Amino acid sequence: MAHQTVGQAGLPDDPRAAVTEPSPSCPVEITLAALRGRWTTLLVRELLRGERTFSELRDALPALSDKVLSDRLAQLTEAGVLDRERRSGWPPRTCYRLTPQGRRLGPVLQALWDWGAERL
């Protein structure tokens, strides 16, 4: 594999690739912050498979408490990863679904998966 250098090969002129200390505006930090916390990546995985109601998410991840599920959904909404949509009808349903930006986490999770899978 080519010796790829973040901030050199792909991004020669981006001053953010030259920071000399951790910065919350570093793109890498932004992504890691969006994925931070137990359950977060599993929730994104579920939503990559399709939109889900709160109770569908709870059923898919039964060991996840309602409180943590609510917190994680709020965190991911704040990060621009997902939004919710109220469906009319009876009973009314609220669905959580990835935003276009959230769907672009697919390749990111795949890259994280691929590296970890080679480590095993």
Added chain:
Amino acid sequence: MAHQTVGQAGLPDDPRAAVTEPSPSCPVEITLAALRGRWTTLLVRELLRGERTFSELRDALPALSDKVLSDRLAQLTEAGVLDRERRSGWPPRTCYRLTPQGRRLGPVLQALWDWGAERL
């Protein structure tokens, strides 16, 4: 973009893609654990640019304390990301360099960067 689903499109039969709670053996968790902590990704960035001595790393990241630098180098060694090599000669030099596995973090950091850069 295609609706990519981790653990479905790419990895149809891998039972690790079906876990219903956080697991340290999940490949995604392994990668996130290797990158965890302040300064870790910046250190990997420096080493993607080439092998470095302790003092070269300190010069590149001047706000990083010796203690944290030592801790992070130990963490990354433990994770299989880097190793050190003693160079003969005078004065003797100890160089830190990425392992082949460590160099494969290049595309991972690039994926993390790309997502965060789109968010700004």
